[in-house]
Amino acid sequence: MRELYPEIEPYHQGMLPVSELHTIYFEESGNPYGKSVIVLHGGPGGGSQPLYRQYFNPELWRIVQFDQRGCGKSIPNAELEENTTWHLVEDIETLRKHLNIDSWVVFGGSWGSTLALAYSETFPEYCLALILRGIFxxxxxxxxxxxxxGTSYIFPDAWEQYIMPIPIDERSDMISAYYRRLVSPDRNVRSQAARAWSIWEASTSKLIPDTKLIEKFGTEEFAEAFARIECHYFVNKGFFSSEDQLIKNIDRIRHIPTVIIQGRYDIVCPMITAWELHKAFPEAEFIVVPDAGHSMTEIGLRSALIQAGDNFAEEDIAKYIS
Structure with a gap:
């Protein structure tokens, strides 16, 4: 089992205006002369985390993270206007140019895997490799x-808490019912809905539930941006032209070295999606972790992700050692 690399601090942080409305936070850590990797966080609305830096050898990687529109340190917080998949794809490209990076490895899990596929299919020429986890x-x-x-049958106890803010006559379409509350002008209505939505996801993300994760997701500071932005994307079907857009466009990235890593018991992003991506993209390496759920911190997923990063770093390894 692979352990995380030591904790490190960014050597460069900044705020990058990407529109008249939105400014995104970004950071760089590791080796400024190393191979570049862009880490795409989940959610949407989850925000970047210091922990993500520890999945990469800091001597070999130039590790780039950013908070997607409306979340983390990006401003304005929880903003839904001008916030779509394609705005985020353009933001990634704007950041690449801003940092003078010719090409990079793209790393993303959960919603980050969605965004990684959307970005790479739009700008394949700038992608050295893809590391995808928990496919969505x-x-x-x-x-x-x-x-x-579906998930309600496996976590009926957590499900009871999730449906509580929604009246019985609205429960036939939970996402729409939540969306109405998450965009309510009443702060108390928004807050109650945001906490219930976020706690539901945290309660189901690990094979063994993590009370600290649930507590974090239940804080008002985190929950409002996370729940509002997620629900906004889900109500709008990810802003894709068709449900199978990412599969239909797989030929655009078939040549890019790719690793797909999936927890067998991922309840949030069940394995059928990763399996269908694998069938459409057999050129990619496909790794199933037999004793893992959704969270990248679970031991098997953590090990597979670190090893994938090491494998890609080893190409021209001497070039990246300062």
């Missing part, structure tokens, strides 16, 4: 499984 393609079946009918 934002299709109706995936959303229904988690927010309507």
């Amino acid at each position: 393609m934002l299709r109706s079946l995936e959303l229904s499984w988690f927010y309507q009918d």
Whole structure:
């Protein structure tokens, strides 16, 4: 089992205006002359984390993170206007140019895997490799499984808390019911809905539930941006032209070295989605971790992700040692 690399601090942080409304936070850590990797956080709305830096050898990698529109340290917080998948794809490209990076490895899990696929299919020429975990393609079946009918059979106790803010006559479409509350002008209504939405995800993310994660997701500071932005994307079907857009465009990235890593018991992003991506993209290495759920901190997923990063770093390794 692989252990995380030591904690490190960024050597460069900044705020980058990407529109008249939005400014995104970004940071760089590791080796400024190393191979570049862009780490795409989940959610949408989850924000970057210091922990992500520890998945990469800091002597070999130039590790770039940013907070997507409306979350983390990006401003304005929880803003839904001008916040779509394609705005984020353009933000990634704007950041690449701002940092004078010719090309990079793209690393993303959960919603980060969705965004990684959308970015790489739009700008394949700038992608050295892809490391994808907990595959999510934002299709109706995936959303229904988690927010309507499926996960509820495995976590009925947590489900009771999730549905509590929604009257019985609105529960046939939970995402829409939550969206109405998450955009309510009443702060108390928004806060109650945001906490319940966020706690539901935290309660189901690990094979063994993590009370500290649940507490974090339940804080008002985190929950409002996370729940509002997620629900906004889900109501709008990810802003894709068709449900299978990412699969249909897979030929655009078939040549890019790719690793797909999936927890067998991932309840948030069940394995069928990763399996279907694997079948459409057999050129990619496909790794199933037999004793893991959704969270990248689970031992098997952590080890597979670190090893994938090490494997890609080893190409021209001497070039990246300062």
